[in-house]
Amino acid sequence: MSIIKRGAERQTRGGPESGPQRALITAVFVSRVGNGLFNTAAILYFTFVVHLPATQVGLGLTIAGLSGLAAGIPAGNLADRYGPRTVWLTSLALQAVTMAAFVLIDSWLAFTVVATLDRLAATGGGAAGGALVARVGGEHPAAFRARLRTFVNLGVVVGTLGAAVAIQLDTRAAYTALILANAASFAFAGLIAFLGVPNYRPLPRPEEHRQWSVLTDRPYVSFVALYSAMGLQYQTVSLLLPIWLAAHTDAPRWTVAAVYAVNSGVCVLLQSRLGSRVETPRQGGRAFRLAGLLFLVSCPLMALTADVPAWVAPILAILAVCIHSIGEVWESSGGYTLAYTLAPDHAQGQYQGLFGIGFDAGQALAPVILTGAVLALGHPGWLLLGLFFATIGAAGPPIATWAERTRPTPPTPEAATDDPAPVGQGS
Missing domain, CATH: 1.20.1250.20 (MFS general substrate transporter like domains)
Structure with a gap:
């Protein structure tokens, strides 16, 4: 095994040694701390502060969840065409806006509209984020994704512990702080990724590629x-x-x-x-x-x-x-x-x-x-x-x-081409 390959394996298996991997892990961790803050207390905010019946909250979330499914493949196609980082950063920005908008809602219709927009952004971000993991993870994207999930779980735990304070206070100000903190976590995560994760160029697509070929x-x-x-x-x-x-x-x-x-x-x-x-x-x-x-x-x-x-x-x-x-x-x-x-x-x-x-x-x-x-x-x-x-x-x-x-036969080493070099990190 070559020295370069051994280094790549250590980078993916032994720890997040590369800058892009560290940046992506940090960005995801920050956003998941925000998720833990919000998700733990969300139902309490919508029912006790906004005064929506629990049945209406459940219906609104169901509508939002089902509507959000529509964004998956289109957002994935955009990531394949324009680069995964661009689409992922856009989704984080949209989630920061929709999350902050929750503090302004005062009706079931407003809640459902904001929740639907939030889920569309989250689903699109999931597709683009998955493609970004494939590029940042190098030769072992699944192993990198597994390690990333460790920090996802850890971030949610940290956020949940923070939410316990707001739940104990049980005031509108406390719940509003949680929502705004979650919105800020998306913005901060996007900034970290913008500065630390390269803007990978889209890979060449074969002639038989179709937007719905999956x-x-x-x-x-x-x-x-x-x-x-x-x-x-x-x-x-x-x-x-x-x-x-x-x-x-x-x-x-x-x-x-x-x-x-x-x-x-x-x-x-x-x-x-x-x-x-x-x-x-x-x-x-x-x-x-x-x-x-x-x-x-x-x-x-x-x-x-x-x-x-x-x-x-x-x-x-x-x-x-x-x-x-x-x-x-x-x-x-x-x-x-x-x-x-x-x-x-x-x-x-x-x-x-x-x-x-x-x-x-x-x-x-x-x-x-x-x-x-x-x-x-x-x-x-x-x-x-x-x-x-x-x-x-x-x-x-x-x-x-x-x-x-049924997978295509991989090209021989002589015919394989290197992954296009990433554009500068600030682009």
């Missing part, structure tokens, strides 16, 4: 559907388990906070370490299968918290969440690897746009599925959920093999 890539579409379905596991911990603990067990209320902390802690500690082991499509497929098996163990354990004494329930819940969180790390690592390695370099924005749409759609449906089906069935529902995850995971290896088989 939709004809059946293996990739199948993978996105698989990842969307497996994405139910995120809200298994964040939504389903807290409701179960509160309504069906005698566990002390602090157990809910404990499972959040454990979930975030395990992901922060293991995401980079395990994610660096998943680099090829076949490894991504096997990671999916392993994740499904771990979820098959964790889901029934969560259900059993209703059948044990109050002092045992927190221990069992934390054990289940530890197992589930390890599965989450494998699931996300496999997903990132497949998302990047199966996408053509010149169309990363378009492909990451579809990847984000699939994930967001799954998350939008998760509350209905988890609360409407699993909770309604009780213990059998938890077992069926675990079996569902195991089945989805088992489909990972064959889909990965199919997708890998």
Whole structure:
């Protein structure tokens, strides 16, 4: 292995040694601290300060979430055509404006319009950000994305702790400060990226490239559907388990906070370490299968918290969440690897746009599925959920093999060309 290649691998696996990687990690961390500040207290602000009924808030967020899906592929195409940094910075600027506008709303219609614009910007930013990760991450974008997720989780935790202060104060001024701090975090993140991340030139596109060609890539579409379905596991911990603990067990209320902390802690500690082991499509497929098996163990354990004494329930819940969180790390690592390695370099924005749409759609449906089906069935529902995850995971290896088989043959080293040099960082 050449010295240059070993250096590139250390840069991606061993730590964020390059300037662009450090800058992108810092920018994302700052924006996620803002997200943690806002998301934790958002529902309280809209219901107690703006005085919107919770049902109206839920309807507005649903409309916004579904409308936001429309931005994924178009924004990805813009990133492929004009460069991912330009589109990502634009989305951050739009989110700074829409977030600040929340302090001015006084009606459901205004709330829904602002929330919709915010989600359109966020979805577009996700597509462009995914393409930017592919360029900044170099030869190992999935490993870099896994390490980036560590700082995403850490940023949300820091922001959540800050939001607790505002929630305790419970005043309009405190909630307004959170919203404006989140708006400022987008602006600050954009400034960091503008100064520290190169403005990568778009890659040459082959003649057969089409703006919607990702939709004809059946293996990739199948993978996105698989990842969307497996994405139910995120809200298994964040939504389903807290409701179960509160309504069906005698566990002390602090157990809910404990499972959040454990979930975030395990992901922060293991995401980079395990994610660096998943680099090829076949490894991504096997990671999916392993994740499904771990979820098959964790889901029934969560259900059993209703059948044990109050002092045992927190221990069992934390054990289940530890197992589930390890599965989450494998699931996300496999997903990132497949998302990047199966996408053509010149169309990363378009492909990451579809990847984000699939994930967001799954998350939008998760509350209905988890609360409407699993909770309604009780213990059998938890077992069926675990079996569902195991089945989805088992489909990972064959889909990965199919997708890998249908990728174009890479060029020989003699025919390969170097990545166009980035434009100056301030451009």
